[in-house]
Amino acid sequence: xxxxxxxxxxxxxxxxxxxxxxxxxxxxxxxxxxxxxxxxxxxxxxxxxxxxxxxxxxxxxxxxxxxxxxxxxxxxxxxxxxxxxxxxxxxxxxxxxxxxxxxxxxxxxxxxxxxxxxxxxxxxxxxxxxxxxxxxxxxxxxxxxxxxxxxxxxxxxxxxxxxxxxxxxxxxxxxxxxxxxxxxxxxxxxxxxxxxxxxxxxxxxxxxxxxxxxxxxxxxxxxxxxxxxxxxxxxxxxxxxxxxxxxxxxxxxxxxxxxxxxxxxxxxxxxxxxxxxxxxxxxxxxxxxxxxxxxxxxxxxxxxxxxxxxxxxxxxxxxxxxxxxxxxxxxxxxxxxxxxxxxxxxxxxxxxxxxxxxxxxxxxxxxxxxxxxxxxxxxxxxxxxxxxxxxxxxxxxxxxxxxxxxxxxxxxxxxxxxxxxxxxxxxxxxxxxxxxxxxxxxxxxxxxxxxxxxxxxxxxxxxxxxxxxxxxxxxxxxxxxxxxxxxxxxxxxxxxxxxxxxxxxxxxxxxxxxxxxxxxxxxxxxxxxxxxxxxxxxxxxxxxxxxxxxxxxxxxxxxxxxxxxxxxxxxxxxxxxxxxxxxxxxxxxxxxxxxxxxxxxxxxxxxxxxxxxxxxxxxxxxxxxxxxxxxxxxxxxxxxxxxxxxxxxxxxxxxxxxxxxxxxxxxxxxxxxxxxxxxxxxxxxxxxxxxxxxxxxxxxxxxxxxxxxxxxxxxxxxxxxxxxxxxxxxxxxxxxxxxxxxxxxxxxxxxxxxxxxxxx
Numbered sequence: 001x002x003x004x005x006x007x008x009x010x011x012x013x014x015x016x017x018x019x020x021x022x023x024x025x026x027x028x029x030x031x032x033x034x035x036x037x038x039x040x041x042x043x044x045x046x047x048x049x050x051x052x053x054x055x056x057x058x059x060x061x062x063x064x065x066x067x068x069x070x071x072x073x074x075x076x077x078x079x080x081x082x083x084x085x086x087x088x089x090x091x092x093x094x095x096x097x098x099x100x101x102x103x104x105x106x107x108x109x110x111x112x113x114x115x116x117x118x119x120x121x122x123x124x125x126x127x128x129x130x131x132x133x134x135x136x137x138x139x140x141x142x143x144x145x146x147x148x149x150x151x152x153x154x155x156x157x158x159x160x161x162x163x164x165x166x167x168x169x170x171x172x173x174x175x176x177x178x179x180x181x182x183x184x185x186x187x188x189x190x191x192x193x194x195x196x197x198x199x200x201x202x203x204x205x206x207x208x209x210x211x212x213x214x215x216x217x218x219x220x221x222x223x224x225x226x227x228x229x230x231x232x233x234x235x236x237x238x239x240x241x242x243x244x245x246x247x248x249x250x251x252x253x254x255x256x257x258x259x260x261x262x263x264x265x266x267x268x269x270x271x272x273x274x275x276x277x278x279x280x281x282x283x284x285x286x287x288x289x290x291x292x293x294x295x296x297x298x299x300x301x302x303x304x305x306x307x308x309x310x311x312x313x314x315x316x317x318x319x320x321x322x323x324x325x326x327x328x329x330x331x332x333x334x335x336x337x338x339x340x341x342x343x344x345x346x347x348x349x350x351x352x353x354x355x356x357x358x359x360x361x362x363x364x365x366x367x368x369x370x371x372x373x374x375x376x377x378x379x380x381x382x383x384x385x386x387x388x389x390x391x392x393x394x395x396x397x398x399x400x401x402x403x404x405x406x407x408x409x410x411x412x413x414x415x416x417x418x419x420x421x422x423x424x425x426x427x428x429x430x431x432x433x434x435x436x437x438x439x440x441x442x443x444x445x446x447x448x449x450x451x452x453x454x455x456x457x458x459x460x461x462x463x464x465x466x467x468x469x470x471x472x473x474x475x476x477x478x479x480x481x482x483x484x485x486x487x488x489x490x491x492x493x494x495x496x497x498x499x500x501x502x503x504x505x506x507x508x509x510x511x512x513x514x515x516x517x518x519x520x521x522x523x524x525x526x527x528x529x530x531x532x533x534x535x536x537x538x539x540x541x542x543x544x545x546x547x548x549x550x551x552x553x554x555x556x557x558x559x560x561x562x563x564x565x566x567x568x569x570x571x572x573x574x575x576x577x578x579x580x581x582x583x584x585x586x587x588x589x590x591x592x593x594x595x596x597x598x599x600x601x602x603x604x605x606x607x608x609x610x611x612x613x614x615x616x617x618x619x620x621x622x623x624x625x626x627x628x629x630x631x632x633x634x635x636x637x638x639x640x641x642x643x644x645x646x647x648x649x650x651x652x653x654x655x656x657x658x659x660x661x662x663x664x665x666x667x668x669x670x671x672x673x674x675x676x677x678x679x680x681x682x683x684x685x686x687x688x689x690x691x692x693x694x695x696x697x698x699x700x701x702x703x704x705x706x707x708x709x710x711x712x713x714x715x716x717x718x719x720x721x722x723x724x725x726x727x728x729x730x731x732x733x734x735x736x737x738x739x740x741x742x743x744x745x746x747x748x749x750x751x752x753x754x755x756x757x758x759x760x
Contacts, residue, residue, distance in 0.1 A: 006030050007040030011047045021099035023048055024081065026060045027069070042070070049076050053412035054105070056098035108408040109177035111401045113165055114156055127159045127394070158397050168193065168395045169388050171380075178404040185411050187323055187334040188351070188369035190380060192387055193403050197364045198317040198354035199225035200390050202285075203232060205350045205368060208386035209311045210235040210283040213638075215267065215276050217309060219286035220629065221250045221675050224713070226285055226315065227639060227667055234640040236272040237679070238263075238281065242290075244629055245494030246521025247453070247513065247551050248622045249292050250675055254497035255300070260307040272635045272681075285313040288333065291546060292453075292553060293509025294486070295319065295331045297502055302336045306345045310376035312336075313350040318509070320353035320367070321558075324415035325423060327481050331504060337371050348376040358508075358557050361406040365399045418558050420478065426508045426556035427477045429565045430454055433512070434470040436569070446580045450533075450572055453511035453519070453551065455492055458483040477507070494519030508556040512572075516613050517550045517622065527613035531708045532605070533575060535589055540571045546671070549622055582606045592707045599706055615704055619697045628694040629675065633682035636663050637729075642680035645729050653716055653725040656696050660687045662728040668714035670698065678714070684728070699724045 002017060004010035007029050014020065025048070029040035038046075041059070048057055059077045061069075066080065078098060081091055107115065129135060133154030136142035146154065158165065166173020175193070183191035194201050206229020210216045216235040218226060221242045230237050240258065243251040256262055267273050267281065284305050289295035298314060305312055314333035316322070322332035329335070333351030351369040355361040368387075372378040409418065430452050437449040458472050459465070461482060469477075477483050486493045486503045493505070516527020527550065534547045546553040554568065578588050582604045586593045593600045600608070616622065642665045645651050651665040661683065668678040678684065678691060685691050695715075702709040703722050716725040 007043045010040075010044040014044070014047055014051050020052070020055065021102050022056045022058070022095050024058045024060060024095060028062060042073075045073065045076055050413050050417050053414050054102065056095075056102050058095060058098075106408075108404040109181060110165070110174040110404040111178075111408075113174035114397060114401050117158075117162065117165060128157055130154060130157070132157075153398060156398050156401070160393060160395065165397065168195075168400065169384070169391065169393070171384070175400060178400070178407070181411075182367060182403065182407040183369070185407050185415075186320075186351075186353075186367070186369050187337075189372050190370045190378070190383075192368040192370075192383075193400055194366040194368060194387075194390075195364060195392060195395050195399050196366070196390070197356075198315070198352050198366045199223065199228075201352035201354075201366050201368045202226050202313075202315055203229045204386050204390045205313050205352055206230060206235075206283070206285065207232045207390070208383055209313065209350070213275060213277045214283070215273055215278070215281040217263065217267075217281045217284035217305070219253060219315075220632070221287050221290060222285065223287070223315060223317065224667055224669060224676070227676070227679065231639045231643045231680070234638060235283070236270075236276050236638050237635075238267050238270045238273065239632060239679070240266070240284075240286070241630060241632065243495045243497060244626050245519045246517060246622070247494070247519055248548050248625050249453075249511070249551065250290055250629070251493070251495035252290070252294050252296055252498070252503045253286060253301075255304065255499050255502055256497060258301065258304045258308075260304075263305070263308040270635060272638060281309040283311045283313065284309040285315060288314045288316055288331075289319045289322075289506050289509070291318065291509075292511055293506035295322070295328065295504050295506055297330055297504075298333055298336050299330055299340050300502060302341055302347060302349065306341075306347050310347050310373075311350070312347040313352070316351050317354040318357055319506075320355050320357070320359045321410070321419050321422075324410050325419040326416075326479065327423065327484065327507070328504075329481065334369050334371055338373075344375060346373045346375065348373045348378055355403055355406050358555070359406045360402075360409055360558060362399050362402040365403045365406070367403065422508050422556050422558050422560055423478050424474065425560045425562065425565060426510055427474060428562075429554075429556070429569070430507070430510060431470050431472075431474075432569060433572075436573070438470065440576075446576075448515050449576060450515075451513040453492070453513050454505065455483065455487075455490070492519055494521070510554040510556060512552050512554060514550045514552075516616075521622065521626075523617050523622075526610060527617075528579065528609045529612045529616060531705075532589075532609050532612065535592065535708070536575050536578075537568075537571055539589065539591070540567075540574075542568055542571055549616055579605050579609065596706045612705060612708075615701065619700065621694075621697050621701065624690070624694040624697050625670075627690040628677050631690045633664075633678060633685055633691055635679075635681055636683050637681040639680040642666070642729060646727065650730050651727050652730050654728045655718070655723045655725055656692060656699060657687075657723075659684050659726055659728065660689075660692060661685070662731070664726065665729050666714045666727040668695070668712065668726060671711040671713070678726070684726075695724055695726075 002013045004013050010029065025041050025044050027039055027041035029044060031040040031043065045057065048055055057077045058079050058081050060081045060083065079094065133146050133151050136146040160167060166175035168175050171179055179191050179193055183189065202223060202225040206226060210233050212234035214235055216230060216237050218237045218239050219242065220239045240253050242253050245251060273279065288298065302312055316333060319332060322328040323334065333349050336349045349371040353367050355367050356363050356365045370378050409415065433450060433452050440449050441447050455469055457466050457468055460467060460476055461480060481504060484505045484507060485501055486495060486498050486505060488498050488500060514528045514530045514533060517523045530547050530550050530552045534544050534552050537544060544552045545555050585600045585603045585605055585608055588605050646665050654662060664678045664680055664682050664684060666680055667676050669676045677694065698710055714726065718725055
């Protein structure tokens with residue numbers, strides 16, 4: 001039991017005591033500091049309604065007639081207490097009874113059933129073989145495992161043979177009830193729980209939505225799992241190209257890119273579509289929000305793409321919270337439905353979400369949400385075939401329970417409150433960085449600091465006043481979506497071709513910018529590459545989400561606290577001090593120097609940053625990246641054909657110096673920025689073409705700065721030379737094909753399993 005004597009204290013209790021089961025509030029509680037108008041009791045009562053759903057609240061009054069209380073009070077409380085009219089035991093009994101009822105009804109369907117089964121203490125006669133953890137107790141190392149994770153987790157690791165918990169494949173019992181509850185909360189017609197992450201969700205939806213030799217429209221800023229879906233289905237991809245800015249950040253697909261005529265032109269120019277079973281795409285997939293927090297007006301996107309495809313898939317791996325805060329209204333897939341998009345042209349919409357990433361669920365816990373349309377209806381029994389194909393018959397029940405609980409946490413006003421806290425802390429951090437930079441500029445210190453990628457000014461729609469971002473009221477920034485919209489042609493974001501309201505920057509995905517370049521691509525004479533900064537942050541046990549050449553991404557999830565981001569601010573200030581004092585690299589990055597003593601011993605932090613900046617500038621790496629992503633390689637054959645060659649020995653690893661005019665057999669994805677630059681079935685181009693120039697520049701950077709290499713999926717590094725090797729389709733000797741070398745990409749490729757046979 002917690003007591004509070006002021007409104008401030010009471011609200012602090014409600015913020016920190018999530019286990020509160022009932023509340024008794026005095027209407028005449030003293031007001032919070034600086035507030036006026038309402039009584040302190042009214043303030044606390046409102047806060048309780050925002051923080052908890054269905055929390056039993058009793059109101060203590062001093063005998064006034066209830067008709068003098070505001071009307072909303074009666075809708076919030078479940079009863080009133082007049083201390084002088086009833087006995088203390090009777091009042092306590094009423095409160096305890098209400099608290100028990102609240103706790104009984106609090107748990108969502110599956111979690112409630114799992115707890116009920118656990119409390120029954122039944123013997124386990126089914127898999128898994130550890131039988132509720134008992135097997136672990138028979139071995140010393142098993143006992144250590146049991147003691148670490150605890151008996152309750154192991155007792156809840158059950159087989160699908162437990163009928164009273166329902167079936168994940170048949171969607172019955174408590175599992176089915178939990179999925180139906182999630183569909184209601186997330187605004188879907190149907191929701192499926194997936195236990196292998198959003199990657200499996202993407203493969204599942206892609207495998208269901210498009211079949212052999214049908215056309216799929218694919219955002220080039222896609223996750224590799226989308227490609228895996230194309231490999232499984234045998235679809236023929238037509239890639240849609242997002243815009244990019246001077247930092248190298250991927251933007252949204254420009255509005256003009258997704259208009260029907262633009263899509264038709266791009267489709268007709270793609271060589272792969274010549275072998276398609278239909279000239280119309282059956283499926284389109286795009287990323288929302290992007291890794292860097294750019295989210296679409298999904299209704300605009302659906303209306304633009306509707307003439308081109310009957311099925312639209314929003315990969316919302318990092319955006320499961322969007323429905324629960326007004327900043328994101330109309331920015332998520334399930335916002336597209338018959339109410340917002342009436343008529344026969346509405347496409348069926350899929351939304352795949354990695355629930356565990358930014359909501360409270362266990363790792364790999366994910367969901368597929370579906371809004372079916374008559375134009376391309378999704379029948380449950382048929383979609384369930386794809387679900388079963390990609391699912392497991394041995395689900396981990398705690399994962400299902402975590403999806404159930406994550407749903408319940410978002411249900412009602414508490415969901416808005418939880419997301420609002422993350423938004424608020426992200427905005428406070430953003431403003432703090434700008435204000436610190438302002439203070440540094442006014443002080444007698446070297447005039448530089450890190451920036452934040454965001455608007456420099458915002459407009460208050462109520463007054464029309466234009467305000468510096470750092471000085472804007474918190475209430476304005478946390479409630480007004482227009483503050484975060486990417487205005488057309490604004491320098492701060494650097495993306496061309498956008499229209500008003502089309503794209504919004506998600507405030508909880510914070511991109512820090514380093515000196516050296518701006519959003520238009522203008523490089524300065526000095527700079528601090530972000531890789532050096534994040535290497536230092538790692539020594540402070542601060543691991544960021546993503547690092548590009550001059551930017552780094554910080555995620556503000558529901559688990560963020562002022563102490564957590566305050567620690568980051570302290571590390572940023574310390575890095576500035578080390579740079580300004582030209583500290584030796586041995587002091588700043590001791591493990592780097594220990595691993596590469598001949599390269600970095602005796603170098604200072606400022607020298608390292610400048611050398612790396614000069615290399616990035618002289619190699620024009622950011623410019624080459626932009627060109628490589630805009631000038632796409634020529635498609636030669638569908639991805640599935642390349643995969644078949646890959647597993648049957650029909651491919652070889654080729655050095656970049658020998659890779660010109662070859663057909664890629666595997667995807668090449670460079671992190672940063674984490675977007676594919678080469679897809680299976682695409683031609684690598686000429687030695688001086690955009691792709692090979694970019695990869696060669698990366699290879700050169702890795703050799704020059706060991707310890708800072710990019711994470712490049714699809715590239716093998718030769719241990720003796722450091723050369724990049726990429727997987728290519730093995731060439732057929734010219735005498736076998738009747739063609740000269742260099743012409744293999746201009747004619748049908750060999751059969752994927754028998755090189756002597758042509759493809760169909």
